[in-house]
Structure formats: structure tokens, C-alpha cells
Amino acid sequence: MSSQPILSFQKVHAYYGEKHTVKGVSFDVQANEVVAIIGPSGCGKSTLLRCANRLHEEDPTARVEGSILLNGVDIFQNHADPVVVRQKVGMVFQKPTAFSGLSIWENVVAGRLLKGEKKAGLKEKAEHALKQASLWEEVKDKLNAPGLSLSGGQQQRLCIARALAVNPTAILMDEPTSALDPISAARIEELISELQKIITIVIVTHNLQQAARISDKTAFMNFGELIEFNSTSKLFTNPESKLTESYITGHFG
Amino acid sequence: MILSTRANFRLLRRRRIKDRIMTGVIMLLSLIAIIPLFMIFYHIVVNGISAINFDFFTQLPVPLGEIGGGMGNCILGSIILISIASLGAVPIGVFGGVYLSEYKHERTASLFRWVVDLMMSMPSIVIGLFVYTSIVVPSKSFSAVAGGIALGLLMLPIVAKTTEEVLKLTPLHVREAGLALGLSRWRVILFIVLRGRKSAVITGIVLALGRIAGETAPLLVTAFGNRNWPTSLMQPTPSLPVQIYNYAISPYENWHKQAWAGALTLVVLIFFINIFTRVVFTRNDLGRNTQ
Numbered sequence: 001m002s003s004q005p006i007l008s009f010q011k012v013h014a015y016y017g018e019k020h021t022v023k024g025v026s027f028d029v030q031a032n033e034v035v036a037i038i039g040p041s042g043c044g045k046s047t048l049l050r051c052a053n054r055l056h057e058e059d060p061t062a063r064v065e066g067s068i069l070l071n072g073v074d075i076f077q078n079h080a081d082p083v084v085v086r087q088k089v090g091m092v093f094q095k096p097t098a099f100s101g102l103s104i105w106e107n108v109v110a111g112r113l114l115k116g117e118k119k120a121g122l123k124e125k126a127e128h129a130l131k132q133a134s135l136w137e138e139v140k141d142k143l144n145a146p147g148l149s150l151s152g153g154q155q156q157r158l159c160i161a162r163a164l165a166v167n168p169t170a171i172l173m174d175e176p177t178s179a180l181d182p183i184s185a186a187r188i189e190e191l192i193s194e195l196q197k198i199i200t201i202v203i204v205t206h207n208l209q210q211a212a213r214i215s216d217k218t219a220f221m222n223f224g225e226l227i228e229f230n231s232t233s234k235l236f237t238n239p240e241s242k243l244t245e246s247y248i249t250g251h252f253g
Numbered sequence: 254m255i256l257s258t259r260a261n262f263r264l265l266r267r268r269r270i271k272d273r274i275m276t277g278v279i280m281l282l283s284l285i286a287i288i289p290l291f292m293i294f295y296h297i298v299v300n301g302i303s304a305i306n307f308d309f310f311t312q313l314p315v316p317l318g319e320i321g322g323g324m325g326n327c328i329l330g331s332i333i334l335i336s337i338a339s340l341g342a343v344p345i346g347v348f349g350g351v352y353l354s355e356y357k358h359e360r361t362a363s364l365f366r367w368v369v370d371l372m373m374s375m376p377s378i379v380i381g382l383f384v385y386t387s388i389v390v391p392s393k394s395f396s397a398v399a400g401g402i403a404l405g406l407l408m409l410p411i412v413a414k415t416t417e418e419v420l421k422l423t424p425l426h427v428r429e430a431g432l433a434l435g436l437s438r439w440r441v442i443l444f445i446v447l448r449g450r451k452s453a454v455i456t457g458i459v460l461a462l463g464r465i466a467g468e469t470a471p472l473l474v475t476a477f478g479n480r481n482w483p484t485s486l487m488q489p490t491p492s493l494p495v496q497i498y499n500y501a502i503s504p505y506e507n508w509h510k511q512a513w514a515g516a517l518t519l520v521v522l523i524f525f526i527n528i529f530t531r532v533v534f535t536r537n538d539l540g541r542n543t544q
């Protein structure tokens with residue numbers, strides 16, 4: 001491996017109080033890769049993801065050990081501000097969440113607008129991000145309508161546009177399509193493949209076909225441990241671990 | 254299919270009848286609940302409307318025996334008192350509510366919550382007497398400031414409590430979505446959570462305003478009353494509820510009529526405050542509140 005990874009998980013451990021939910025996970029994410037994290041429910045996928053933008057520590061009982069390097073710099077180092085980390089590592093959640101009280105375009109640039117940036121320059125920024133999230137054509141005539149007036153699938157693309165508008169280095173997605181209908185889900189998948197050209201993506205998914213379709217590499221987790229990290233084609237056709245094989249063939253447990 | 258079509262049909266019909274009965278009962282109960290409201294309103298309108306004229310809103314009360322006069326000074330006084338109360342209680346109450354819901358694990362928060370609960374259950378005359386001893390006595394005068402503070406203290410816990418409840422109802426994922434954008438915690442609370450639930454907070458404020466607008470007892474010992482126009486915030490200040498009270502307990506027919514008219518004015522004033530508050534705070538608000 002010659003180039004420096006964008007994100008590098010190094011022996012990451014995460015806890016909720018006494019509960020050890022992520023146990024020494026290490027893997028690297030290269031620039032413009034899509035990396036999928038799969039594994040049974042409760043194995044710590046979301047927890048791991050939330051460590052990478054320091055959202056994990058919002059829970060008062062939470063604790064993290066190990067390091068996560070973003071472009072070679074540890075996001076947990078003494079003086080790193082979680083707010084700055086989150087501007088560089090965006091996140092899209094399972095549930096589409098347009099902010100109430102804000103119009104569509106205000107929602108898109110919420111990360112900048114609510115920090116006090118002037119409205120004047122932001123309309124263009126919103127247009128750009130909406131185009132990147134392939135939502136522009138659908139909303140260009142109603143930019144001042146409430147963000148909550150959009151459908152679930154549109155709101156999820158709005159959330160992606162909102163994450164993009166902050167100009168992050170990487171975006172984390174936690175089951176971004178599992179609350180959506182199949183057509184909206186397919187649109188998000190297409191979008192992820194398109195966005196890969198400009199950004200690095202780590203996505204948690206329960207849909208193995210989805211992981212196989214859109215990701216370059218896949219991490220399989222079980223009981224907080226990383227069982228296998230491999231190129232997606234290898235992991236799904238010829239896995240190294242017996243555990244991985246039984247999981248992807250559905251003979252798990 | 255486990256049930257035959259016929260049994261199925263019977264079951265369906267029975268359910269439909271039950272549904273009708275329940276709907277009827279609920280409608281009847283709601284009707285009973287609002288009947289007193291309409292009776293009171295009807296009574297006030299019927300008795301009050303005859304004494305209402307232009308002079309009533311613009312003139313001072315006249316000495317006993319003279320005809321005419323109005324409650325202009327009391328209306329103005331009430332508006333001043335309510336304004337002083339809201340100026341203090343709305344910002345402090347809203348931020349207090351934010352503090353209660355966002356820093357709920359801290360020890361000072363439980364102390365603050367206890368104080369708020371205590372204030373909420375305090376009889377209004379006790380609050381009035383507290384302001385009397387701590388402001389009226391040292392300043393040697395009944396005043397609009399003292400009256401406004403007494404009303405503000407009554408309003409504060411209501412605003413704080415509703416704000417807290419409203420914030421608690423905002424789901425975690427809304428906050429997390431804000432934090433994930435790299436916004437600081439207080440920006441998320443202020444610009445996403447609070448803005449998203451703005452109309453609910455305003456409802457709390459409006460309810461609190463309605464509660465204090467008719468308060469009489471604490472004003473008797475703080476703002477007192479005045480037969481003239483209010484000219485200074487440090488003078489005894491007239492108000493609608495106190496004037497209504499004084500007129501209603503008097504033995505004069507003419508004053509009773511004025512008291513009814515005052516009551517009607519008070520109800521209409523509260524109605525206008527309600528509308529005004531909503532319009533002012535929801536201007537430019539494009540969002541629905543269904544988070």
C-alpha cells in the first residue's frame with residue numbers, strides 16, 4: 001500500500017459503561033473507496049461508525065480506546081475538537097431527518113447557515129450540493145418549501161446534500177436505505193457510486209446484495225470483532241474466514 | 254379464512270356499532286367540557302357589551318355619581334405590567350427550560366427544577382407578598398416594576414416547564430443529525446431543536462400570558478392601583494383585574510356594569526395577546542412542526 005489512507009482504524013475499542021461493544025478493530029479506507037461494514041444486529045457496526053466522527057462520545061457512558069487517523073492525524077488527539085472532526089467526517093443516518101422550520105435550501109446548507117455564514121453566498125452552495133446529490137431537478141422550483149414537505153427518499157438525498165455542503169473528506173452512512181422503498185433505495189445506491197468520484201464513503205448495511213453492488217471493500221464484524229476485511233469480490237466469493245462464509249451464505253448462528 | 258363470511262359480517266357490524274357509541278360518548282363529553290366556557294363567555298358579553306363604548310377605552314374612571322368615564326388607564330396599565338413580566342420571564346424561562354432538559358444530569362439542574370416546581374405550586378398571593386417585602390417596602394412605593402416582577406415570577410415556571418417538556422420530546426436523531434454537521438451543541442439546541450418546536454414553546458408562553466393577565470391578588474400588594482394614567486414605572490399602576498375587582502365588590506349598579514365591561518375587555522385583550530404573540534414569533538416560519 002503506497003498512498004496514505006483517508007481513514008485508518010487502529011485497534012479501536014469502544015465501550016458503553018462496562019459493555020465492550022467494539023473490540024480492537026483495525027482497517028484502512030483509501031481515498032475514493034466505498035467500504036461496507038456488515039454483520040449481525042448488535043455486533044457494533046453503528047458504534048464503530050460513530051467513533052469515526054466522535055458522535056459515540058455524546059453518550060455520557062461512552063468511552064473509546066485506540067486511534068482513528070484522518071489523513072494521518074488522530075481524531076482523538078488531545079486538542080482535536082469533535083466539532084472540527086465532524087465537519088471533515090460527515091454522517092447520514094437511517095432515518096431521513098429534514099430540520100423542521102427550515103426550507104429545502106436552508107436545510108441543505110444548515111451546517112453553514114446555522115454557524116452564522118451569510119445567506120447571500122449560500123444559495124449557490126445549496127444548488128451545487130443538491131446537484132451532487134441528484135435532487136436538484138426535483139426541487140429547483142420549490143427551494144423555499146419546507147424541507148419536511150419532501151418524501152422520505154427525497155429527504156434522505158437532502159441529508160446527503162446537507163452532509164456534502166460542509167465539504168467533508170469522508171461520509172459515514174448508517175443503513176441509509178433501510179427506511180426507504182426499493183426505488184428510493186436504488187436511487188441512493190446509484191448516487192453513492194456517483195459520489196465515490198469525489199468523496200470517500202463508509203457504509204453500514206444489512207443488505208448483503210447492496211454491499212456487494214456498491215462497495216470496493218467489505219468489513220465483516222461479529223460480537224464487536226472484525227472477522228474479515230477484504231475486497232468485496234473476494235469476501236463475497238471466496239472468503240478467508242469460515243464465519244464470513246456462513247454469514248454470507250445465510251447459515252449463520 | 255377461519256371465520257365464515259357470515260360470522261365475519263356480524264363481527265364487523267358489532268364493531269361498527271361499538272365505534273359509533275364510543276364516538277358519541279366522546280363528543281358528548283367534549284361538549285360538556287366546553288359548555289361552562291361558553292356560558293361564562295355569553296354572560297360576560299351580555300352584561301358587558303352595554304357599557305362598552307369609545308370612552309370606555311380612552312377615558313379615566315369618573316368619581317362616584319358622575320356618568321360615563323372608562324378604564325383607559327387600566328387597559329394601558331395592564332399592558333405595561335404584562336410587558337414587564339414577559340420581558341423578564343420569556344427569555345429566562347426559555348433558557349431555564351433549555352438548561353433543565355439539556356443539562357439534566359447536573360446537580361444544579363435538579364436544584365433548579367425543584368425551585369421551578371415550588372414556584373409553580375406557590376399561591377399567587379404569596380408571590381405578591383414576597384415582591385411586596387423585597388421590592389415595594391425598600392423602594393417605599395407600589396409600582397409597575399413591582400407588579401411586573403410579581404407577574405413575571407408567576408409566568409417563569411410555566412414557560413420553563415413547557416420549554417423543558419417540548420425539548421424532551423425532540424427525538425435524539427434530530428440532535429445527532431445537527432451535531433454530525435459539525436455544529437456546536439448550543440447551536441443545535443437553539444437553531445435546530447428549539448426552532449423546530451417553536452410553535453409548541455409559543456403555546457406555553459401564550460398559556461402563561463393568559464394565566465397572569467387575570468391575576469388580581471398579587472397586584473393588590475405590588476402595583477396597587479391608580480385613578481390616573483400611568484406616567485412612571487415607579488408609581489402605583491392601575492390594571493384591569495384590580496379595577497374589575499374594586500368595581501365588582503362595590504354596591505353601585507353603574508360600577509357593576511363597568512366591571513362587566515372590564516371583564517369583557519380583559520378577555521378580548523388576552524385573545525389579542527394570543528394572536529399577536531403567534532404572529533410575531535412565527536413570521537418567516539416556513540416549517541411544519543412534525544419532527
Ligand SMILES: Nc1ncnc2c1ncn2[C@@H]1O[C@H](COP(=O)(O)OP(=O)(O)OP(=O)(O)O)[C@@H](O)[C@H]1O
Pocket residue numbers: 016019021039040041042043044045046047048059
Ligand atoms: N447507547 C447505548 N448504551 C448502551 N449500550 C448500547 C448503546 N448503543 C448500543 N449499545 C449496545 O452496543 C452493542 C452494539 O450496538 P450497535 O448499535 O453498534 O450495533 P449494530 O451492529 O449497529 O446493530 P444493528 O445492526 O442492529 O444496527 C449492542 O449490544 C447494543 O445493545
Ligand SMILES: [Mg+2]
Pocket residue numbers: 045046047174
Ligand atoms: Mg446499527
